[in-house]
Amino acid sequence: MTNENLDKQQGSTTASGRRSAKRSLTVYDDLQREIMLGVLPPMATIVEMEIAERFGCSQSTVREALIALSNDGLVERRSHRGTFVADARADDAHEMIRIRRDIESRSMVRVLRRFGSLLRSELSETIENMKAAAMQDDVYQLTLYDRAFHLNLFDAADLPSVRPMLQRCLIHNHRFKILNSGSQRDLYETAVRHEAILDALAEGNAKKATAAIAHHVTTIAEFGPDITEEDI
Amino acid sequence: MTNENLDKQQGSTTASGRRSAKRSLTVYDDLQREIMLGVLPPMATIVEMEIAERFGCSQSTVREALIALSNDGLVERRSHRGTFVADARADDAHEMIRIRRDIESRSMVRVLRRFGSLLRSELSETIENMKAAAMQDDVYQLTLYDRAFHLNLFDAADLPSVRPMLQRCLIHNHRFKILNSGSQRDLYETAVRHEAILDALAEGNAKKATAAIAHHVTTIAEFGPDITEEDI
DNA sequence: TATCGCTATATTATCGATAATGAAACGGAG
DNA sequence: CTCCGTTTCATTATCGATAATATAGCGATA
The missing domain is CATH 1.20.120.530 (GntR ligand-binding domain-like)
Incomplete structure (x- = not known):
């Protein structure tokens, strides 16, 4: 319980219970999980508003999560085109x-x-x-x-x-x-x-x-x- | 003029002239430059609204630039506390x-x-x-x-x-x-x-x-x- | 029929305002 | 004087709406 990173993940992995802890982190963690597990397969398209609706949050919040995911190299964002799940070669x-x-x-x-x-x-x-x-x-x-x-x-x-x-x-x-x-x-x-x-x-x-x-x-x-x- | 990355930077380095090309990129490039040159020294505090005012854009735009900078490891963002220029050890x-x-x-x-x-x-x-x-x-x-x-x-x-x-x-x-x-x-x-x-x-x-x-x-x-x- | 320019559309990018939050300043009790 | 709870404040986080833009599809033209 001392590792900030682990905390982060638990914060939203435990999402079943409470739902505080930075909304965008929940989105980030959930999407990361789906990408890693292949639920969202390579090349899949991610639309900000769709995710926002799904998580009941605003586009800005999703946006922040997507930017974070692109930092991790899990998605690629193309200007005005959309966000795509990164290839895994x-x-x-x-x-x-x-x-x-x-x-x-x-x-x-x-x-x-x-x-x-x-x-x-x-x-x-x-x-x-x-x-x-x-x-x-x-x-x-x-x-x-x-x-x-x-x-x-x-x-x-x-x-x-x-x-x-x-x-x-x-x-x-x-x-x-x-x-x-x-x-x-x-x-x-x-x-x-x-x-x-x-x-x-x-x-x-x-x-x-x-x-x-x-x-x-x-x-x-x-x-x-x-x-x-x-x-x- | 074929390298997307170089284009990016020129897009805003040439900012003196036009001002299209994704507002947040301009902020990103300018702040990156200032951090790299030490104008913004390690540990300096960056406040989103101040930057927004300086560039004449909204907080969201600055926010996006700061997130990108934290991806590069040039700044560190602490929740509800502020953004700080990263140390260079x-x-x-x-x-x-x-x-x-x-x-x-x-x-x-x-x-x-x-x-x-x-x-x-x-x-x-x-x-x-x-x-x-x-x-x-x-x-x-x-x-x-x-x-x-x-x-x-x-x-x-x-x-x-x-x-x-x-x-x-x-x-x-x-x-x-x-x-x-x-x-x-x-x-x-x-x-x-x-x-x-x-x-x-x-x-x-x-x-x-x-x-x-x-x-x-x-x-x-x-x-x-x-x-x-x-x-x- | 191939090419070019235009328009329609889907999607992101930006904005301005409001809510949430963590830390520091403050004040009272011991 | 010190400790602990509370309030205040600076700052980020989130929201909902609007603007900008890249692509695809269409239609006219040669």
């Missing part, structure tokens, strides 16, 4: 994985400097949440916790300007994985895999931690043959 | 350079597949524009053309989802460089340096081109001792 996805791998790997030595029991227990809790989501087969919730885990960890590196880039990579990774996997059944395994990273950190071994995260990133998504290598 | 800047180096380096083999005389002449022209800006000591205009050069080149790699990440890196690199250099006088040299990249590409030598861009990125900004290596 394999080449981009692979490059995003590499970028993410590099960012997270390089961050570990910095993370280690600030790694303490507080962060450790927070991350442990997040892993437990992942497991719970996995057991309920809630793929999307699992990715939400996964994102929270990696961003929370990265925050310890204290590189605020880089954070949004990692976030963007994570979103794209997750979207691509969800869109290109016929309901794979190793969800629980995915959650458990995070423990290795935590263990390496607890050990205080920078080299081991770096290797752990690099391995983690390159293996979560069993994309084609070898993701790590330059493709084609 | 060395650690972040260094990591951004590394990310950029990796992205651009890896892209070269893809770029080479599509590199033709049209792109070559476009980039040549951009270099000439850089030289012109350098001779007029217009640092900011130089960075604008530099951005156009690198993005235009990267577009040939056809990795649309990755493009915004590169753009973000470029913006941060330029801002940090401008903010931390007491009017350095090698502007013209900076422009000329791009020719090596073009030459390597024209030669069709992937390895050489990759090395050229990597070298280019790590040397443009003579940050501290060694940018390439992990710092601290």
Whole structure:
């Protein structure tokens, strides 16, 4: 409950109950979920007024959410034409994985400097949440916790300007994985895999931690043959 | 005049004359310039209504521009509190350079597949524009053309989802460089340096081109001792 | 029948006003 | 003098309506 980002998402994920917490965030979260799950498939058209009607809010509010989604690279806005769900191509996805791998790997030595029991227990809790989501087969919730885990960890590196880039990579990774996997059944395994990273950190071994995260990133998504290598 | 991004900027840079071309873009471009040049220093507060008054537009229009700036990581928006110019720290800047180096380096083999005389002449022209800006000591205009050069080149790699990440890196690199250099006088040299990249590409030598861009990125900004290596 | 300019239409972009909100200033109780 | 609740204030967030604009479709012309 300390991660602002996780809070954000919960704020609207819990939308079933209350409905405060910035209207535009609710729209943002809901649309993001539908795009990531493919309910809104690549190339689909999004019309501001339609969304506004659906959520019972004004066009301006939707607009803000759509702009935020375009920041994440989930939609593309064309002036006076409309907003379109972004394509999800394999080449981009692979490059995003590499970028993410590099960012997270390089961050570990910095993370280690600030790694303490507080962060450790927070991350442990997040892993437990992942497991719970996995057991309920809630793929999307699992990715939400996964994102929270990696961003929370990265925050310890204290590189605020880089954070949004990692976030963007994570979103794209997750979207691509969800869109290109016929309901794979190793969800629980995915959650458990995070423990290795935590263990390496607890050990205080920078080299081991770096290797752990690099391995983690390159293996979560069993994309084609070898993701790590330059493709084609 | 083919690059949409360059067009954007010119559209409002030329604002002295006409004033069409999306009001919010004008605000966006002007504020971006002021932030990059330090006119609006890190931590400065930006109030939506003040900007609106200054540009003679409505708060909504400013709002859109500010959201876009926060996407670029140039400002941070805090709910109901205000918008603040983002800090520009060395650690972040260094990591951004590394990310950029990796992205651009890896892209070269893809770029080479599509590199033709049209792109070559476009980039040549951009270099000439850089030289012109350098001779007029217009640092900011130089960075604008530099951005156009690198993005235009990267577009040939056809990795649309990755493009915004590169753009973000470029913006941060330029801002940090401008903010931390007491009017350095090698502007013209900076422009000329791009020719090596073009030459390597024209030669069709992937390895050489990759090395050229990597070298280019790590040397443009003579940050501290060694940018390439992990710092601290 | 192909091309060019015009118009109709769908959609965003902008506006001005009002509501919501978080933080700081204030004041009273202990 | 300090702590805690309340009010006030600066600022964003949202709304509903209007203006601007890019595209598609149509019709006239050669």
